Amino acid sequence: MTEQAKNGFNNRQACGLCCTTIEDLRVVRGKNVILDDVNLHIHCGELTALIGPNGAGKSTLLKAILGDINHSGRLSYLNAIGGDSVKPVIGYVPQQLQFDPGSPLSVLDLFAAARRRRPVWLGAGRRMQKHAAYQLARVQAEQLLKRRLGDLSGGELQRVLLALALDPMPDLLLLDEPVSGVDQRGLELFYDLVSDLRTQNDLSIILVSHDLGLVARYADRVVFLNRSIQKVGTPQAIFTDPEVIKSFGLVPLEGIAPRPEPVAQKIDWGAGHGKRN
Amino acid sequence: MASVINALHWLLPFEWMQYHFMQNALLGVILVCPLFGLMGTMVVNNRMAFFSDAIGHSALTGIALGVLLGMRDPLGTMIAFSILLALGISLIKQSARSSPDTIIGVFSSTAVALGIVILSRGGGFARYSNFLIGDLLSIQGREIMLLLAVLVGVLIFWLLFFNGLLLVSVNPTLARSRGKQVRALELTFALLLALVVTVSIQWVGILIISSLLVLPAAAARNLASSMRQYHVLSLIIAIISGISGLIISYYWGTASGATIVLCAALIFFLTVLGRQMRPN
Numbered sequence: 001m002t003e004q005a006k007n008g009f010n011n012r013q014a015c016g017l018c019c020t021t022i023e024d025l026r027v028v029r030g031k032n033v034i035l036d037d038v039n040l041h042i043h044c045g046e047l048t049a050l051i052g053p054n055g056a057g058k059s060t061l062l063k064a065i066l067g068d069i070n071h072s073g074r075l076s077y078l079n080a081i082g083g084d085s086v087k088p089v090i091g092y093v094p095q096q097l098q099f100d101p102g103s104p105l106s107v108l109d110l111f112a113a114a115r116r117r118r119p120v121w122l123g124a125g126r127r128m129q130k131h132a133a134y135q136l137a138r139v140q141a142e143q144l145l146k147r148r149l150g151d152l153s154g155g156e157l158q159r160v161l162l163a164l165a166l167d168p169m170p171d172l173l174l175l176d177e178p179v180s181g182v183d184q185r186g187l188e189l190f191y192d193l194v195s196d197l198r199t200q201n202d203l204s205i206i207l208v209s210h211d212l213g214l215v216a217r218y219a220d221r222v223v224f225l226n227r228s229i230q231k232v233g234t235p236q237a238i239f240t241d242p243e244v245i246k247s248f249g250l251v252p253l254e255g256i257a258p259r260p261e262p263v264a265q266k267i268d269w270g271a272g273h274g275k276r277n
Numbered sequence: 278m279a280s281v282i283n284a285l286h287w288l289l290p291f292e293w294m295q296y297h298f299m300q301n302a303l304l305g306v307i308l309v310c311p312l313f314g315l316m317g318t319m320v321v322n323n324r325m326a327f328f329s330d331a332i333g334h335s336a337l338t339g340i341a342l343g344v345l346l347g348m349r350d351p352l353g354t355m356i357a358f359s360i361l362l363a364l365g366i367s368l369i370k371q372s373a374r375s376s377p378d379t380i381i382g383v384f385s386s387t388a389v390a391l392g393i394v395i396l397s398r399g400g401g402f403a404r405y406s407n408f409l410i411g412d413l414l415s416i417q418g419r420e421i422m423l424l425l426a427v428l429v430g431v432l433i434f435w436l437l438f439f440n441g442l443l444l445v446s447v448n449p450t451l452a453r454s455r456g457k458q459v460r461a462l463e464l465t466f467a468l469l470l471a472l473v474v475t476v477s478i479q480w481v482g483i484l485i486i487s488s489l490l491v492l493p494a495a496a497a498r499n500l501a502s503s504m505r506q507y508h509v510l511s512l513i514i515a516i517i518s519g520i521s522g523l524i525i526s527y528y529w530g531t532a533s534g535a536t537i538v539l540c541a542a543l544i545f546f547l548t549v550l551g552r553q554m555r556p557n
Contacts, residue, residue, distance in 0.1 A: 068449070068450045068453040068454075068459075092454035094448045094451050097451075098448060099446065100324070102498060104498050104501035104502055104503060105503075110447065113441075113444050114440075114444060119439040119440055120443060120504045121507070148502055161451075174454075
C-alpha cells in the first residue's frame with residue numbers, strides 16, 4: 001500500500017459511473033412502518049440532500065444503509081471499474097454523540113480507537129498522532145487533536161467527526177446534521193468542506209439537512225422524504241414544488257431552517273415563491 | 278504464593294502484616310481494586326452504575342438458590358443467576374419501550390425481594406448479613422486464585438476489545454460504521470461486569486459494591502484529559518484507597534469494604550476540589 005493510499009488521500013477522479021442503489025427498502029418497528037418503498041440511485045460526485053419533516057425517517061434511512069437497523073430491500077454499490085457489486089466503505093457522521101461531556105476522551109483517542117487495534121488506554125503512539133493530525137488538517141481542525149471531545153463546540157465536533165468519517169476515504173459518505181448546536185459560520189464551513197470533497201474525491205454523499213437555505217446553495221440533488229420518497233429533483237425543482245411547500249406547512253420555510261436571516265433572500269425561488277406570499 | 282507474601286512482608290514490615298488473614302486480605306485488595314478501577318472506567322462512561330448495583334443485589338437471589346439446592350458454597354448459583362439477570366436486562370432493554378432505569382429497577386427489586394423471602398424463611402437471615410457488608414478478612418488462597426483468574430480475563434478483554442467498546446459508548450451507529458459488532462460487545466461487557474461483581478461481592482459487600490466501581494473512575498475523570506490518563510489514575514486511586522482502607526479498617530476495627538469505599542470517596546471529593554481550583 002502506498003503512503004498516499006494509507007492516509008486515505010487517494011484522490012479519485014470524477015467518473016459518474018459508480019453509484020449506490022437502494023431498492024425497495026422498508027423498515028418496520030413494531031407495528032409501525034417507518035420507511036416504505038424507498039428506491040434511490042446515488043451517483044458519485046454528487047451531494048444528495050435528504051430533507052423532510054421531523055419523524056420522516058431521515059436518520060433511519062442512514063442507519064438502514066449502514067446496516068444498523070433491520071430492513072428489507074436491497075442495497076448495492078457498483079464501482080467504476082467493472083461495474084461489479086462490491087462492499088462499499090461507508091463513512092458516517094452521526095447527528096449527536098451519546099457521550100457524557102465530562103468524559104476524558106480526546107480527539108486523538110477517538111481516532112486511535114477507530115483506526116488501531118492497539119487499545120487506546122495504552123496510549124495512541126507517535127505514528128497515530130501524526131496520522132490523526134494529518135486527517136484533522138483537511139477539515140481545519142488540527143489544533144483540536146489533544147482536546148477533550150466534550151470541550152469542543154458543536155461545529156468543531158462536527159468537523160472532527162467528518163475527518164474521522166473520511167479516514168479511510170469512503171465510497172459513500174453519510175452525514176446526519178445536528179438539529180442545533182452548530183453556529184451559522186460553522187455550518188457554512190462544514191458545507192464548504194463537504195462540497196469540496198464531492199468534487200475532489202468523487203464521493204457519493206447523502207446529507208440529512210435541516211437548513212434548506214444551505215441545501216439550496218450546495219446540494220446537487222434533493223430528496224424529499226416522508227416515510228417514503230415523495231420527490232426527487234434539483235434544489236430548484238424541489239423548493240418550488242407546491243407539494244413540498246405544503247408539506248413543510250404554509251409557515252414560511254424560514255421556520256424550518258434555523259437561520260437568522262430569511263432563507264428566501266438567498267434562493268432564487270422562481271415562480272413558486274410568488275404564490276406563497 | 279508464598280514468595281509473593283514474602284515479598285509483601287519485606288515491602289510492608291508492619292505489625293498487621295504478621296497475621297495470615299491480613300496477608301490474604303492484602304492480596305485480595307491488590308487484585309480486586311485494579312479489577313474495579315479498570316471496569317469502572319467503562320461503567321462510568323456508559324452510565325452503568327445502576328446496572329452493576331442491580332447485579333450486586335441479585336447476588337441475594339443467587340445465594341438463596343444455592344441454599345435451596347443445598348450447596349455449601351453458593352458462588353456457582355450466584356454467578357449463574359447474575360449472568361441470567363444481565364442477559365435478561367440486556368435483551369429486554371433492546372426491545373422494550375420503558376427507560377433502561379425502569380427495567381433495571383424492576384429486575385433488581387424483584388431479585389432482591391425473592392432472595393430475602395427465601396433466605397428469611399424460618400428467621401435465619403442474619404446468617405447471610407456478611408454478604409451485605411462483605412468480609413475481606415476471611416478470603417482464602419483458592420479464592421484469591423479465582424480473583425487472579427478473573428483479573429487476567431478482564432485484562433485480555435480490555436486489550437482486545439476496549440477500542441470497540443469505547444466507540445460503542447461514543448455512538449453505536451458510528452461503531453457499526455467502523456465494522457464493530459455493537460450488540461456482541463455490549464452484551465459481553467455486561468456479562469463480564471456481572472461476573473466481576475459476583476465473584477467480588479463476598480469480599481466487598483452487596484451494599485457498597487457499585488460505589489467501589491464508580492468512585493475511582495469518577496475521581497480519575499475529574500483529573501484526566503485522555504483515555505490513558507483516565508485508566509492510569511483510576512487504577513492508582515483504586516489501589517491507594519484499597520490498601521489504605523484495609524490498613525485503617527485494621528486499626529479501627531471496622532468493615533474493610535466500607536472503609537475502602539470511604540477512602541475512595543475522600544479521594545473523589547479531593548479531585549472535585551482540585552478541579553474547582555484549576556484555572557478554566
